[in-house]
Amino acid sequence: MWGAGTIGPMEPRALLDTWLDTATNLRSSSRIEYRREVTRWLTWCEDQRPPVNPYRCGIEDIAAWAGTLLTDHLDGRPFDGPDALTHVAEHHRAAALTHDRRITAITQYYEAAKDRGAIRLAPDLTMLRSGVDRDAGTPRRLTPMERNVLLICIGMWGPDRARHYRRDRLIAYLLLEGLRPAEVARVDMRHLYDLGTGVWEVRAPDYEYEAVGKKHVLEPLTVAALIEYLPHRIKPADGVHTLITVQGGGPLDSGYPNLIIRQIAALHPLLAQRTPPVTADTIAHTGYWETPPG
CATH class of the missing domain: 1.10.150 (DNA polymerase; domain 1)
Known part of the structure; x- marks a missing residue:
């Protein structure tokens, strides 16, 4: 209520x-x-x-x-x-x-x-949400204006909207780093590196859990969200090493990034009524700073 x-x-x-x-x-x-x-x-x-x-x-x-x-x-x-x-x-x-x-x-x-x-x-x-509205083909990137509005909506997603808002914000920022939704769900704490200078790196998970893929040097917004999230990370269950954990200590379902992005996007009319809809894949293809085509 x-x-x-x-x-x-x-x-x-x-x-x-x-x-x-x-x-x-x-x-x-x-x-x-x-x-x-x-x-x-x-x-x-x-x-x-x-x-x-x-x-x-x-x-x-x-x-x-x-x-x-x-x-x-x-x-x-x-x-x-x-x-x-x-x-x-x-x-x-x-x-x-x-x-x-x-x-x-x-x-x-x-x-x-x-x-x-x-x-x-x-x-x-x-x-x-059903999460069905993921892009069937290559997602159409956000325009610069849409990306600006998305960043505002992520900032609006606070304790008055969700219990685990820190987790949700981090998911959104990791997508902007270019990680795909399934990769966000599987980011491994063992492949997250604090370089001690305010810079953090993460290795994207490969399809085999013990393998690692592309290195990402995290943007300052992502680092800030990560630092805010870590003290509140749900204690993982035995054998769980994912950065993002859920109630009970298990890993995040790979479909959740799309659900939360759709809900965050629904906060603003520009994104809520966008066709095709704003999805997790859209965000991952847009990135932080690369100017997307109009």
Whole structure:
């Protein structure tokens, strides 16, 4: 639950209208899609017994609503977590793409609600994404403006948005170093080197865990994120040497970088409505400073 804001909140449907009527940075097609999806969500809230307050609900409520829209694509499975989303992504790609755009619409709505004081914190809906919207071909790099906005969004991703925000920021910066999503998930602490001069190097993991690939001299932003992350790194389980660890001490799932990048990108309309979408592969192909083609 995110809680109401400090001022009297605007009625949810009125907030939707006000937001979209003044959102000059949204394309007309995005406004139509966002209005449709958020209206569906608010209607679902009103139809529950007792009704669900959209400003005081939990992520489980959004998941329950989203699941009702995927019933025909679950093939009899319950909508009970990442495995269900993986099933939809593997067998019903179009439905998964629509679902992820729906989550972006809800994310944008709650960002607008937060900006207007209706709620204190916007929900982190990362784990409600299917992750199917990875680039099928060579990703189109971000433009300089898009990259600048991405850096702002990474900076916005703080403790008010996610418990493990330090980990998420580091993932984003490692992608900007040119590491691919699967490489980010497998970066090995044994191949991370502090040169003692403020400079850090990392060897990208090869496909064999004990082998190493290209050397990356980390940019200052990545170094700062790394130094901030390390004291809060979840204690790894026995035999786990990955830099990025998750609850229980295991390694990061290779699909997570794409999920978190999609959610971070959803913070800003320029990235949220980009076609093709901003993915982890997009970031890895963009890099920090190389000027991408327009």
